[in-house]
Amino acid sequence: MILNKKTKFLKTLEFFPELSLFLALIILSGCGSENPTQQVKPPAEAVPVVPDRSAPVVNVSQVTEETRQTYQWYCTQCHGEKGHGNGVNAPHLVVPPRDHTKASYLETRSDEQLFEAIKLGGLAVGRAPCMPAWGNTFEDKTIHSLVSYIRELCDCEAL
Amino acid sequence: MRIGIGVLLLICMSVSPVWAEPEEIEKKGCRDCHRFSSEEKQPARGPDLFYAGDKFHENWLKEFLQSPKVIRKVGYITDPGFPSGNPEVSQPHSTLTHEESARVSTFLMTLHLPDYETGKVDDVPLSKGARAQAKMLFERNFGCIACHEALNLVGKVRGGVSGPTLVDSGLRLKPDWVFHWLKSPEKFLPRGRMPVFNLDDETAIRITKYVLSIRTKK
Numbered sequence: 001m002i003l004n005k006k007t008k009f010l011k012t013l014e015f016f017p018e019l020s021l022f023l024a025l026i027i028l029s030g031c032g033s034e035n036p037t038q039q040v041k042p043p044a045e046a047v048p049v050v051p052d053r054s055a056p057v058v059n060v061s062q063v064t065e066e067t068r069q070t071y072q073w074y075c076t077q078c079h080g081e082k083g084h085g086n087g088v089n090a091p092h093l094v095v096p097p098r099d100h101t102k103a104s105y106l107e108t109r110s111d112e113q114l115f116e117a118i119k120l121g122g123l124a125v126g127r128a129p130c131m132p133a134w135g136n137t138f139e140d141k142t143i144h145s146l147v148s149y150i151r152e153l154c155d156c157e158a159l
Numbered sequence: 160m161r162i163g164i165g166v167l168l169l170i171c172m173s174v175s176p177v178w179a180e181p182e183e184i185e186k187k188g189c190r191d192c193h194r195f196s197s198e199e200k201q202p203a204r205g206p207d208l209f210y211a212g213d214k215f216h217e218n219w220l221k222e223f224l225q226s227p228k229v230i231r232k233v234g235y236i237t238d239p240g241f242p243s244g245n246p247e248v249s250q251p252h253s254t255l256t257h258e259e260s261a262r263v264s265t266f267l268m269t270l271h272l273p274d275y276e277t278g279k280v281d282d283v284p285l286s287k288g289a290r291a292q293a294k295m296l297f298e299r300n301f302g303c304i305a306c307h308e309a310l311n312l313v314g315k316v317r318g319g320v321s322g323p324t325l326v327d328s329g330l331r332l333k334p335d336w337v338f339h340w341l342k343s344p345e346k347f348l349p350r351g352r353m354p355v356f357n358l359d360d361e362t363a364i365r366i367t368k369y370v371l372s373i374r375t376k377k
Contacts, residue, residue, distance in 0.1 A: 074352055076242045077306060077321040088233045088244040089305055089319035123300065130305040136355040 061144035063152055070142060071149055078130070083153040095128035103156035110158045114147045181262040183255060192248065195270065201349075202237045204248055210336075210347060211267035213275050219331045220267055224260035227252035230331075232320040236352050244320070272346070279360075280334035285368045293369035301356060301366075309373045322353060329371035337367040 072081070078093070080086040083100035090097055098105070106114075117125050119140070121133030134143065151157060184190065192205035199209075211220070234246025255263060285293060297303045306322040316326055328337075341363045344351055358366065 072242065073350075074354075077319075077352060081242050087321070088242070089321050092317065092319045093305055121302065123302070129299045129302045132302045132305065132354045134354055136357040 061141065061148045063145055063149045067142070067145040067149045070138070071146060074134070074137070075146070083150070093128075093130045095122075095130055097131070100150045100153040101155075103154045106150065106154040107156050107159045111147050111151075114150060115143055118143050118146055179266070181259075181266050183259045183263050184266070187253065187255070204237060205235050207347065208267060209270050210272045210275070212269055212271045213339075214333060214336045215267070215331060216333060217264055217268050220264040221260050223252070223331075224255045224263055225257060227254065230323045232324070241321075276339070277335045279338045280364055280367050282334070284372065285365065289365065290369060290372065293365045296362065296366055297369055303366075303370075306353065310375065314376060325370050325373050327373070327375055329374055332371065334367055334371055337370055338363050341366060 071079075071083075075083075076087050078085075078087040078089045078097040079100055080090065080097075085097045085099035085102075087097060100106070113125070117127060117131060119133065119135040121129070121135075122131030123129040124133065138146075180195075184195070189195075189208075190199070192203060193208045194201060194203045196209050197207075229250050231246075233244040234241045234248060234250070238246045238248055240246045284290075297309065303309075303322075303325075304318040306319040308316050308318040308320065308324040308326050310326060311317050316324075318325075340347060341356060341358055342360070344353060344355065
């Protein structure tokens, strides 16, 4: 299941502990490191394992009570109860969780981009690794409805 | 000989066997917050204990019940104050005396899941390189640190607080339990707040070993 390329890369590291320490230092240590100014693009091969990476089917999904509860149960840990990006983990993260009420930013993102960020996680889409991948937790349908819910929170559409 | 057996029997009858539930559990209202069997109603206000024997090291339990440290800074996941970080259940945990704690811990260690597989994680520590790799998985690839406290290179606590702290978790959690938790959390908790990761065994073992090696220096 784990990607071969990554495994190879990591296997190399195993034989050169000093190199890996050095790498760990420069590649940044993910979120929660104490060097907030340093935001490094992750190497393409280090991407979390998520079942299928096929392009999502774009459909406008209904926001139901279940969608709101899902957001409340999982996403508020970082994005906050009202989606302002101020959840309990937020003060401890290097890159702040997105403010899901901020139209000026979310207008620049397509629904597909939001879908992929939720499904595959921040690292896989060139965003911060502190945004976890939810593709093994939810069905695509649920993720689509979360995208619609975020559109409701920002009261905005992709331009 | 006869008398000997009689005396033995008497002793056995007066001193209740270690696997019987000690009276503290009822008296202190542990069931108000914890489930001691998967049949009891949920959701509970505190973590489930019906697999405590699979999950904890006994010494940690004994110590925790006498002088608890906070593990979940924003409270248990079902606490109404969890999302805002102001748990309703007061912290730290209520305490037991030395003797009570010993009795309760002995009892808790007898609680197991049926068909629970042990021997998944050996006790060979990760090599320096493998540990650095596992640390990267923990901090970057899977972003575990966004929700869990760990230690940085100079031993300072850092990381999120929505999940239980993983600092010194090696003193607390059994390796096989962490492995099973990472592989199939639904065996223990039907709906937690942690994402499901779908790790292969080898990766799960590495991360387990890394997590349990996050240790403060004494």
